[in-house]
Amino acid sequence: MDPSKRRKKEQGIIDAAIEVLNDTGFQSSRMDDIAQAAGVTKVTLYSYFDSKDNLYMAVIYRAFQALTDVFYATIDANKEESGLVSTIAIFESFFNFCERNYLFSEAILDYFSLIRNISRGVESQNGASNISQSTYFNRVRDLQNLPLKLTVKEMERGIEDGSIKSGIDCMLHTIQGWTMVVGYTKLMSATVKNQAPLLNVNLKSLKTLSLEFAEKALAK
Amino acid sequence: MDPSKRRKKEQGIIDAAIEVLNDTGFQSSRMDDIAQAAGVTKVTLYSYFDSKDNLYMAVIYRAFQALTDVFYATIDANKEESGLVSTIAIFESFFNFCERNYLFSEAILDYFSLIRNISRGVESQNGASNISQSTYFNRVRDLQNLPLKLTVKEMERGIEDGSIKSGIDCMLHTIQGWTMVVGYTKLMSATVKNQAPLLNVNLKSLKTLSLEFAEKALAK
Amino acid sequence: MDPSKRRKKEQGIIDAAIEVLNDTGFQSSRMDDIAQAAGVTKVTLYSYFDSKDNLYMAVIYRAFQALTDVFYATIDANKEESGLVSTIAIFESFFNFCERNYLFSEAILDYFSLIRNISRGVESQNGASNISQSTYFNRVRDLQNLPLKLTVKEMERGIEDGSIKSGIDCMLHTIQGWTMVVGYTKLMSATVKNQAPLLNVNLKSLKTLSLEFAEKALAK
Amino acid sequence: MDPSKRRKKEQGIIDAAIEVLNDTGFQSSRMDDIAQAAGVTKVTLYSYFDSKDNLYMAVIYRAFQALTDVFYATIDANKEESGLVSTIAIFESFFNFCERNYLFSEAILDYFSLIRNISRGVESQNGASNISQSTYFNRVRDLQNLPLKLTVKEMERGIEDGSIKSGIDCMLHTIQGWTMVVGYTKLMSATVKNQAPLLNVNLKSLKTLSLEFAEKALAK
DNA sequence: GATGAATGAGATTTCATTCAT
DNA sequence: AATGAATGAAATCTCATTCAT
Numbered sequence: 038m039d040p041s042k043r044r045k046k047e048q049g050i051i052d053a054a055i056e057v058l059n060d061t062g063f064q065s066s067r068m069d070d071i072a073q074a075a076g077v078t079k080v081t082l083y084s085y086f087d088s089k090d091n092l093y094m095a096v097i098y099r100a101f102q103a104l105t106d107v108f109y110a111t112i113d114a115n116k117e118e119s120g121l122v123s124t125i126a127i128f129e130s131f132f133n134f135c136e137r138n139y140l141f142s143e144a145i146l147d148y149f150s151l152i153r154n155i156s157r158g159v160e161s162q163n164g165a166s167n168i169s170q171s172t173y174f175n176r177v178r179d180l181q182n183l184p185l186k187l188t189v190k191e192m193e194r195g196i197e198d199g200s201i202k203s204g205i206d207c208m209l210h211t212i213q214g215w216t217m218v219v220g221y222t223k224l225m226s227a228t229v230k231n232q233a234p235l236l237n238v239n240l241k242s243l244k245t246l247s248l249e250f251a252e253k254a255l256a257k
Numbered sequence: 258m259d260p261s262k263r264r265k266k267e268q269g270i271i272d273a274a275i276e277v278l279n280d281t282g283f284q285s286s287r288m289d290d291i292a293q294a295a296g297v298t299k300v301t302l303y304s305y306f307d308s309k310d311n312l313y314m315a316v317i318y319r320a321f322q323a324l325t326d327v328f329y330a331t332i333d334a335n336k337e338e339s340g341l342v343s344t345i346a347i348f349e350s351f352f353n354f355c356e357r358n359y360l361f362s363e364a365i366l367d368y369f370s371l372i373r374n375i376s377r378g379v380e381s382q383n384g385a386s387n388i389s390q391s392t393y394f395n396r397v398r399d400l401q402n403l404p405l406k407l408t409v410k411e412m413e414r415g416i417e418d419g420s421i422k423s424g425i426d427c428m429l430h431t432i433q434g435w436t437m438v439v440g441y442t443k444l445m446s447a448t449v450k451n452q453a454p455l456l457n458v459n460l461k462s463l464k465t466l467s468l469e470f471a472e473k474a475l476a477k
Numbered sequence: 478m479d480p481s482k483r484r485k486k487e488q489g490i491i492d493a494a495i496e497v498l499n500d501t502g503f504q505s506s507r508m509d510d511i512a513q514a515a516g517v518t519k520v521t522l523y524s525y526f527d528s529k530d531n532l533y534m535a536v537i538y539r540a541f542q543a544l545t546d547v548f549y550a551t552i553d554a555n556k557e558e559s560g561l562v563s564t565i566a567i568f569e570s571f572f573n574f575c576e577r578n579y580l581f582s583e584a585i586l587d588y589f590s591l592i593r594n595i596s597r598g599v600e601s602q603n604g605a606s607n608i609s610q611s612t613y614f615n616r617v618r619d620l621q622n623l624p625l626k627l628t629v630k631e632m633e634r635g636i637e638d639g640s641i642k643s644g645i646d647c648m649l650h651t652i653q654g655w656t657m658v659v660g661y662t663k664l665m666s667a668t669v670k671n672q673a674p675l676l677n678v679n680l681k682s683l684k685t686l687s688l689e690f691a692e693k694a695l696a697k
Numbered sequence: 698m699d700p701s702k703r704r705k706k707e708q709g710i711i712d713a714a715i716e717v718l719n720d721t722g723f724q725s726s727r728m729d730d731i732a733q734a735a736g737v738t739k740v741t742l743y744s745y746f747d748s749k750d751n752l753y754m755a756v757i758y759r760a761f762q763a764l765t766d767v768f769y770a771t772i773d774a775n776k777e778e779s780g781l782v783s784t785i786a787i788f789e790s791f792f793n794f795c796e797r798n799y800l801f802s803e804a805i806l807d808y809f810s811l812i813r814n815i816s817r818g819v820e821s822q823n824g825a826s827n828i829s830q831s832t833y834f835n836r837v838r839d840l841q842n843l844p845l846k847l848t849v850k851e852m853e854r855g856i857e858d859g860s861i862k863s864g865i866d867c868m869l870h871t872i873q874g875w876t877m878v879v880g881y882t883k884l885m886s887a888t889v890k891n892q893a894p895l896l897n898v899n900l901k902s903l904k905t906l907s908l909e910f911a912e913k914a915l916a917k
Numbered sequence: 918g919a920t921g922a923a924t925g926a927g928a929t930t931t932c933a934t935t936c937a938t
Numbered sequence: 939a940a941t942g943a944a945t946g947a948a949a950t951c952t953c954a955t956t957c958a959t
Contacts, residue, residue, distance in 0.1 A: 039938095077945090150363065209462055209466060210466070220439035223436075246430070247436065287952090300918085307955095486922095508949065508950085518925070519950090520952090523951080594722055649902055656881045664875060664876060686869060690910050728934085743933095744939070
């Protein structure tokens with residue numbers, strides 16, 4: 038098949054998978070349903086993705102892509118602003134991204150669990166092809182650090198333009214920012230319509246507080 | 258069976274489950290293996306835990322218990338210190354706890370995903386009993402906020418003894434601390450023996466930085 | 478399970494399989510249908526027979542058993558008769574057996590093709606377990622020569638009692654008898670309700686002729 | 698395509714199919730492999746043969762053709778001999794043919810099973826075209842009795858030239874000869890490199906014995 | 918309560934056959 | 939006609955959960 042056509046079809050399948058996963062989550066979703074949603078047979082589905090895990094990896098890749106896109110867009114929207122403003126804006130975008138895309142944020146977190154297990158040799162015990170050899174797994178590996186690097190770059194721009202204090206370890210602060218977002222997302226997810234909310238905390242103020250932390254830590 | 262005996266056996270099963278899960282993670286582990294590790298049959302296993310999810314819930318409960326124990330121990334060890342010192346010590350204990358007990362930290366995070374799904378009605382579609390009716394689920398619900406409350410209490414002690422600035426929202430700052438720990442843990446887990454580590458960041462300094470953030474935000 | 482119970486259930490499944498195969502033949506029959514006919518699930522079916530081929534092997538075994546039974550019964554019914562009479566009666570029983578049990582006669586023939594392929598290394602290319610390691614395959618191997626031996630024994634009795642001429646190679650004549658039966662069966666099967674019958678031959682007389690051949694070759 | 702060219706290509710495909718079937722047998726062979734061996738695509742393969750069964754039917758036709766050729770050749774080689782000699786020579790050729798062409802002998806036998814199933818309505822349940830409408834099926838039908846008729850004709854010549862006793866049913870004896878060949882072939886095939894041979898019988902003497910039977914039955 | 922067997926749901930695979938270009 | 943992709947049917951397998959004794 039024309040490679041571009043094949044790619045298009047593959048993307049269509051991933052689209053369908055995302056829809057289904059959005060409804061039911063990865064574990065509860067059935068390959069049958071995904072195939073049907075994509076308008077193909079199970080066999081075709083398998084000809085594109087060797088296993089359910091591989092398909093999920095493609096979704097994870099999408100998540101990283103979407104996140105990267107958001108980061109680029111934010112940077113672009115703030116290119117006239119100081120590096121500090123841009124950096125904080127990135128974190129804010131990240132928070133919002135996770136809030137709006139529960140599936141994607143879970144996918145990103147699952148990715149981290151996954152690669153931990155893979156590196157420990159705990160993979161699908163069935164005959165299914167190893168995730169670690171999947172195209173998408175490798176693509177994600179290539180992409181996983183890009184959002185971090187983009188943030189670092191903006192921080193460095195901030196140092197140059199004087200908005201961020203010099204002498205800080207930009208990567209360290211970037212990852213520090215990530216930990217807040219990741220933790221925030223995880224805790225938030227538990228409070229949506231939750232019968233036992235995490236006490237009475239206004240989550241918006243938590244986000245605000247985190248951003249304040251970041252600003253305080255970075256601003257000159 | 259003698260209730261106390263039964264309780265002991267139940268704990269033994271959970272012990273075995275923890276061992277198995279430590280090796281393979283929740284998804285990849287099989288009830289067969291757990292039963293075998295516990296030295297019981299699958300049916301017996303099911304007579305104690307209605308479902309795999311329920312069993313996991315017991316593990317989650319253990320995680321919360323262990324975490325609570327650590328918090329109590331830290332508070333006790335710092336009862337002569339200021340509230341600020343004690344609070345920071347709690348966060349540090351939390352960091353260390355997660356580092357040393359990957360399974361437990363995952364369990365705690367999974368708990369949050371779980372209750373999200375439960376509240377959305379996405380539960381095991383099979384005939385299995387609902388988690389939300391499981392004993393352990395309710396126990397966890399009762400316990401889930403205790404670590405937070407303990408932290409809040411120490412913070413309040415800090416406000417009283419003058420080591421922490423007054424006027425802050427203690428619960429908000431507590432949860433803020435949690436987000437950092439949770440995020441840290443998640444990112445760390447991915448870098449253990451990882452083929453594509455999260456760039457070159459000294460993780461110890463990340464922990465230190467987070468604790469500094471907390472201190473700065475709280476100290477008078 | 479109580480071994481005898483398990484054996485009984487296994488036999489029940491084979492019964493069901495035979496019914497289904499009688500209707501549709503081996504190739505066209507579905508494991509689903511066989512499972513249903515046996516009143517069990519496919520998984521149970523597979524727990525008794527590792528593969529469709531293995532199940533067929535059990536059917537083949539039944540065929541050999543049934544044939545052996547017929548031989549024994551014939552010998553018993555003719556124990557007062559001469560060895561010659563008994564031998565001819567065996568051949569006649571064999572003819573009748575094949576006529577009345579098309580499935581079984583096909584099964585026996587398929588067995589011969591099968592072991593040819595097995596000995597040449599042409600086995601199921603899928604992950605399915607090898608037939609050559611199946612219990613039933615080995616049972617059939619142990620049984621396959623018994624009908625021949627029984628015939629030989631009757632011939633030898635005939636030599637002793639003077640009804641059969643001495644000096645002949647009994648095994649050779651036994652196999653010679655088999656070839657006639659096998660060939661007869663194969664040709665007969667093609668003429669049942671056939672649109673293009675093998676010319677106008679009265680099949681009964683073919684059987685008679687074959688038996689006459691045998692008698693002439695053996696009788697003193 | 699030029700009809701003659703098309704015919705040539707068709708024959709090439711059948712040649713390839715025969716090669717593949719020789720290695721793996723009909724059931725285990727895959728259309729993919731056959732197409733590849735023939736140097737065409739599967740679709741082309743299907744444009745020549747509507748189904749795997751149809752293709753097999755073409756192979757079966759080849760088998761009957763080859764058998765017929767052998768019969769003609771034998772008759773020609775014995776045209777100076779008596780009808781009896783010629784008839785026996787035909788049977789011997791038949792034996793040798795089966796020994797040397799296992800695939801063809803199986804094909805001929807499978808043909809008989811096939812037409813039985815066809816006449817019982819047990820055909821490919823899939824959308825595939827019915828074998829009974831295939832060109833080759835009809836060709837085989839026209840050819841299937843020719844070898845028999847040729848044998849009958851030689852027998853009749855024998856009666857006329859006095860070498861064969863008159864008053865016998867030639868067709869009956871012809872078919873009787875066939876059953877011996879068919880049975881012989883079937884049993885032989887199982888003993889090739891077989892782990893559990895059919896006792897210790899010198900197969901050559903079996904063939905000899907069968908020919909003697911025939912001679913005795915026919916000779917004046 | 919314990920045991921071995923069975924169920925049910927869904928993942929994965931194979932392959933003949935068909936479709937679209 | 940030729941090509942690569944897709945379909946549909948059925949085999950096989952894994953595993954949580956349940957049944958029968």
